[in-house]
Structure formats: C-alpha cells, structure tokens
Amino acid sequence: MSNLVIPAPNVASIPVAGSGAFPVRRVYCIGRNYAAHAVEMGHDPNREAPFFFQKNASNLDPSGRFPYPAMTSDVHHEVEMVVALKSGGVNIPRDRALDHVWGYGIGLDMTRRDLQGEAKKLGRPWEIGKAFEHSAPVGPLHPASETGHLSQGRISLQVNGTLRQDGDLNQMIWKVPEIISYLSDYFELAAGDVIMTGTPAGVGAVVTGDTMVATIEGLGSLTVEVV
DSSP: OTTOSSOOOOOOEEEBSSSOEEEOOOEEEESSOBHHHHHHTTOOTTSOOOOEEEEOGGGEEOSSEEOOOSSOSOEEEOEEEEEEESOOBSSOOGGGGGGGEEEEEEEEOOEEHHHHHHHHHTTOOSHHHHSSTTOEEBOOBEEHHHHOOOOOOEEEEEETTEEEEEEEGGGBSSOHHHHHHHHHHHSOBOTTOEEEOOOOSOOEEEOTTOEEEEEETTTEEEEEEEO
C-alpha cells in the first residue's frame, strides 16, 4: 500500500519441501493435547476441554538454530506436528475440516518454563513464556496431497542422541479435524493459519550446545542446534 507511513514488515513464511514458501498469517497452539503430557504437567486429561494460546508468525524459525533466549534459565523443548491451512472460515464442521489443510510439518514449541510457571501462579497470560523470538523452530512443510492426512505415526525428539520424547500422533486427545472445527467456533480461520497440535510426554530442558532432532513418521526429521 502506497500510504504506509513506515516500510511494511516482511511476511513470515515456512519453506516448502522441494521449493516455494508458505506465507503465515497466525499461529495457534493447543495445550496439553497428549494425555501423558497433561499428566506430567499436573493435569487430568479426562476433564479438560481444548484450550489454545498463540505465538507470533515471526516466532517461526526455519534456520535450524535456536538462540538461547534472555531472561530465563529453564528452556524446554516440545516437539509438535504443524498443520498449515489453505483456507478457513467459521463454524467448520469436523467432517469438512481436513478440506482446509494445505500440508503438514515438524515444529518445536520452545518454552521459557520458569517464566510460564510464574505467569501461571499469578493467573497471567503465557505469552512471556511462549511467544518470544525464535521460539518456534520449524522444518519444511509437506503438501497433504503427497503425505495424505496424518492421524498416526511416531513422533519423537532426541537431545544429543538421547531419546527424550516418544509418542504417536494417534495419542492426541483432540484430533486435527476436531482442533480445526473447535478453533473455528471462536476465531475466523483463514489461509496462512498454522496450528501446532501439542506435544507428547518427556519435555525437558536444553542448554547452549545441545542438538535437538525431532522426527515425525511421514515427515522426516528436523535438526536444531541450541546456540
């Protein structure tokens, strides 16, 4: 637009496997979506309706490097499947939700756990622990036309060759069609929206010098160095 008073910010994007890039509008994250992870965080997965928080599109980082952030001494890894939408709307029926999916990828929801924990105690929002710079390392997206719609398959994360997280996509409490449908009841979803679908048990801290390798069956792996 010619009447902007400062230069327009760059459009955040995620690389696409092979070539191209997927432009990102919003990033939605579902919390405690694997039963074992809910338990390890001190919650009962059988009693919770789904809940969400957001990261910023600019938090997505495909560089393979995670700069250890400021103002924290306890940063945790959370491996997640990423869902990228090609269209959206409101009140999307579950049986039509997958029609809106462009593709899938691997992401990490890096969390300043100490800051998140303090926010929880005070009844404050989580953004200070979740939505900081480089907090969402992400790998290339794969078109659903090539992968199919992923509802099962191993999801895991190793740190320095040691297995930390190990689960299956079929262990998600709320499945991808349900997540999309539920979100659309509260937000108007649109092309470019990205959903991070939750993490299995085994989250833990990383330090500078660590190497994280996240793997999802059907999507390959994502290697991220903590720098």
